[in-house]
Amino acid sequence: MLRTLKPSEIASYCDVHHRTVSRWIASGELKGHKLPGRGNYRVQVVDFIAFLEKQGMPIPPSLSVHPRVLVVDDEVGIRSIIRRTLQRLEMDVVEAAGGFEAGMLVLQQAPDLITIDLAMPGFDGFDVIRVIRKQPEFNDVRLLVISGLPEPELEKAVALGANDYLTKPFDADMLLAKVQKLLNLRTLAR
Known part of the structure; x- marks a missing residue:
């Protein structure tokens, strides 16, 4: 199963408000999906890493997918x-x-x-x-x-x-x- 992150977790990594992360997802800057029901967003770790790389931001060691x-x-x-x-x-x-x-x-x-x-x-x-x-x-x-x-x-x-x-x-x-x-x-x- 692929690991996912909540907007609040991404916000913590990027030092922004969780609503900013939700706007990134809604605008397509950050690939994510809505959960059925309440509509909360989730982002796969690989997609978050791709976003960080595209923005030239450091990848936190805890998220690396490479040894x-x-x-x-x-x-x-x-x-x-x-x-x-x-x-x-x-x-x-x-x-x-x-x-x-x-x-x-x-x-x-x-x-x-x-x-x-x-x-x-x-x-x-x-x-x-x-x-x-x-x-x-x-x-x-x-x-x-x-x-x-x-x-x-x-x-x-x-x-x-x-x-x-x-x-x-x-x-x-x-x-x-x-x-x-x-x-x-x-x-x-x-």
Whole structure:
């Protein structure tokens, strides 16, 4: 069943009055439908997201229909490669340049998967794994280590709670395959 939103919920997201949302629906700017009986409006989440995209407004993380991935690596080039690769799977990708920033973004973004470099200055990838695995609310978050460290270090990361690892330099198709497996995705990247 497709999830729907009430005008009052949409109004809260957009910081407008619920009557404004009802006018958007009535004028056709926002695709919605009237319920039988009292005539209250409902909008499918996918239609609300399309409206937000058309208006250039941010999509609240709680409404995203795509898996959300947090990419944690201190090298901007590696983050960029991972982001572009994962966007082939239509994923929402957020980036962090280090462990401390990653900690803040995990709370704000609620990612489905985190890719983690182990060798970062300060709060490294091992620290990130430890902190995430100590928090019960993140039990379902999948952790994929992407690192150039030797095999014993990668296995240590798995022992700490990472779900899998990939060695640098990595193959884009191997990254996609591991992410699809970790998130149980059925569709392949185009």
